[in-house]
Amino acid sequence: MNEHIAPVPLDKAYRLLNHGPTVLVSARHGDVNNVLAAAWSCALDFSPPKLTVVLDKATRTRELVERSGRFVIQVPTVQLLDLTYQVGHRSLNDEPDKLARSGVELFGFDGHDQPFVAGCSAWLACRVIPEPHNQQTYDLFIGEVVAAWADRRVFSDGHWTFESAPPELRSLHYIAGGHFYAIGEVFEAKASAQ
């Protein structure tokens, strides 16, 4: 585990997703690991923190999530641009070495038997809150965040610090066709009108 990683208090975990980054979803069952990119993941509640993620029925990652009842949502960075695109477009069914070919390096956190992707800026370990109707009808999964961590160089004291962090740690925001935007300039809003 890299020296920059620190735990995030659970009541601040929603902030890791609040700006709508594209995420990587990872899961493990038995000795099979997989990682998928997902633009459709969103915070759902503050405390206990919950989130949603859409997982297509055709994906191996969904099968691993359903079997293990666990998954990780992590926030990839500009330095993982090609990896993010590739894990979203390669299938473990067609390419058993998908993760290696996509450049994925996995690591662990003590007490959490799940695959975490190195080089991300934040990680949220989740347990599935079973909602069979949502899962079947909408491919929509709800997770409770049971632990969270972030890279202190870009998230500290409960806030992202993209404006002062190394630019390769910016979050990615996917559109389509390999076209991503990085997060940009910071703005502070005024609480009352002039």
Add this chain to the structure above:
Amino acid sequence: MNEHIAPVPLDKAYRLLNHGPTVLVSARHGDVNNVLAAAWSCALDFSPPKLTVVLDKATRTRELVERSGRFVIQVPTVQLLDLTYQVGHRSLNDEPDKLARSGVELFGFDGHDQPFVAGCSAWLACRVIPEPHNQQTYDLFIGEVVAAWADRRVFSDGHWTFESAPPELRSLHYIAGGHFYAIGEVFEAKASAQ
């Protein structure tokens, strides 16, 4: 309606939200209009396009959505920074002139009896797909997008063009405490590893 606004084909509507912008949720019932800011809104399906949005039970906007069965999700821009923060922090219950005090200007699209917020970059008119369990348990609403429009200066041919559009049309991505980021630099990912 401003001359730059054009319809977006429904099969491209998900792209308006794919990069995870903070949105404005608006709704009308009878002669009451309200507008709320929401960071927790997300695409859910391609075709027909669906989306999710979290609406707290304490909000007047939720009441209008439940009564009318309709709502609008729109993408505010950097030029609406203060407005976006204020409609998320003022309540129509406490301030009957909330919209005017927050600087909100509403307009309409023919055939859609809903309030649309001027100055946004994209608008998605939605009907509620009733899911009482999600609404009660998670404050989670599912909408089907029935029509969509965008400002051609920043979304054309099914793609955002933030890199060449006027910077005041960038999307906003909220964290907390009045702290927003605008969308930033564009990147094109490689489809296969080196």
